[in-house]
Amino acid sequence: MYQVTVDKEKCDGKGECVDTCPANVFEIKDGKSEPVNMDECLGCESCIEVCPNDAIAVNEV
Template sequence: MFEVVVDKEKCVGCEECVGSCPAGVFEIVDGKADPVNEDECLGCETCVEVCESDAITVTES
């Protein structure tokens, strides 16, 4: 299981994580990325790689 955290202060709502996540973890809520399907996270960290604002962290829990 993985914990996905989005730093709302850093997130610019570019939707890169939404489009790149193979598990569909993210949705844009109020203009910011939100890991609404965190339980589906595969731990691949694709979202971390595409996030230009370094707003996403993925840790194994």
């Protein structure tokens, strides 16, 4: 399993992670990305690569 965290201070809410994540982990809520579906995370780290603000962390737990 993976723990996905979004730093809300850094997130600009433009949703690159939403568009990129193959497992639909993210949703935009109140203008920020939230990992609402973390159980489905594959650990591919595509979200980390695509985030322009370095707001996402993915850790195996």
